Amino acid sequence: MLMGEGVEWGLHCCLVLAWLDEHAPIATARLAEMYExxxxxxxxxxxxxxxEGILESVPGARGGYRLGRAPERITFMDVVAAIxxxxxxxxxxxxxxxxxxxAAAETEFGKVCGIAKVMGRADLAWRRELAGETIADxxxxxxxxxxxxxRDFFERxxx
Amino acid sequence: MLMGEGVEWGLHCCLVLAWLDEHAPIATARLAEMYExxxxxxxxxxxxxxxEGILESVPGARGGYRLGRAPERITFMDVVAAIxxxxxxxxxxxxxxxxxxxAAAETEFGKVCGIAKVMGRADLAWRRELAGETIADxxxxxxxxxxxxxRDFFERxxx
Numbered sequence: 001m002l003m004g005e006g007v008e009w010g011l012h013c014c015l016v017l018a019w020l021d022e023h024a025p026i027a028t029a030r031l032a033e034m035y036e037x038x039x040x041x042x043x044x045x046x047x048x049x050x051x052e053g054i055l056e057s058v059p060g061a062r063g064g065y066r067l068g069r070a071p072e073r074i075t076f077m078d079v080v081a082a083i084x085x086x087x088x089x090x091x092x093x094x095x096x097x098x099x100x101x102x103a104a105a106e107t108e109f110g111k112v113c114g115i116a117k118v119m120g121r122a123d124l125a126w127r128r129e130l131a132g133e134t135i136a137d138x139x140x141x142x143x144x145x146x147x148x149x150x151r152d153f154f155e156r157x158x159x
Numbered sequence: 160m161l162m163g164e165g166v167e168w169g170l171h172c173c174l175v176l177a178w179l180d181e182h183a184p185i186a187t188a189r190l191a192e193m194y195e196x197x198x199x200x201x202x203x204x205x206x207x208x209x210x211e212g213i214l215e216s217v218p219g220a221r222g223g224y225r226l227g228r229a230p231e232r233i234t235f236m237d238v239v240a241a242i243x244x245x246x247x248x249x250x251x252x253x254x255x256x257x258x259x260x261x262a263a264a265e266t267e268f269g270k271v272c273g274i275a276k277v278m279g280r281a282d283l284a285w286r287r288e289l290a291g292e293t294i295a296d297x298x299x300x301x302x303x304x305x306x307x308x309x310r311d312f313f314e315r316x317x318x
Contacts, residue, residue, distance in 0.1 A: 076277055087161075114297055130277070
């Protein structure tokens with residue numbers, strides 16, 4: 001059970017787009033250079049973030065990406081959900097209703113299987129943690145030095 | 160990001176083995192019938208649980224499975240970790256040290272990337288929830304009717 005690289009890439013791109021806000025929109029090629037990522041592949045990974053309004057994609061030769069809304073309003077959960085989807089990691093296939101359970105009346109079962117309930121509670125705890133952290137928090141928790149380095153690097157590669 | 164069916168199967172098997180403790184060991188074929196699961200496939204899914212001591216596998220014609228320790232001492236986390244492994248769902252590949260970060264001295268970076276830190280905190284919240292729930296809790300939360308139905312079914316199919 002592993003997330004795709006898109007989550008790491010997407011979160012780092014949100015961070016760097018917050019840092020580089022005054023230079024936005026940032027071309028895909030530039031954004032890719034910030035982390036040595038393959039540009040075409042990165043573009044694909046960012047598509048769901050654009051679809052969800054987390055990023056804004058500006059078309060054209062001078063186009064690129066900017067944050068779709070204020071960093072205070074983009075949570076880790078938003079980014080993870082956009083890329084990995086909103087369904088929990090555990091999928092209940094209701095095996096409790098098969099075999100020994102097959103003969104039981106539907107009314108005998110609780111609405112949610114006890115196992116799915118616990119897995120759902122864990123999933124909720126995970127989501128809560130991610131929903132409580134925004135890109136603005138991430139900016140605040142990251143050193144000014146790193147932000148400055150990113151800006152310097154961008155200005156250099158952007159000519 | 161989806162868990163394999165092994166987690167659902169494994170947890171339900173722990174529950175039914177707790178219910179059927181007095182009949183243990185329970186043959187693979189019987190255990191499979193309890194939930195209409197493919198026996199060979201189920202055997203494979205349960206192997207990591209045996210390896211971790213969550214289940215005990217008794218060899219021979221009259222062999223089968225029983226819980227490897229008291230249901231109070233088997234947590235959901237034990238079962239999930241045995242099947243899905245102990246690494247978190249998020250994999251940090253340290254892209255912060257590439258591109259714009261490549262020129263920075265190693266000492267400039269915090270030990271853990273700020274993004275990985277948040278993802279790790281969420282993972283911990285998830286684990287805590289699963290570690291706080293045991294098979295004994297699950298037994299207590301499941302209706303006596305379901306337990307009785309499982310016992311009746313077993314006695315019927317076991318001849």
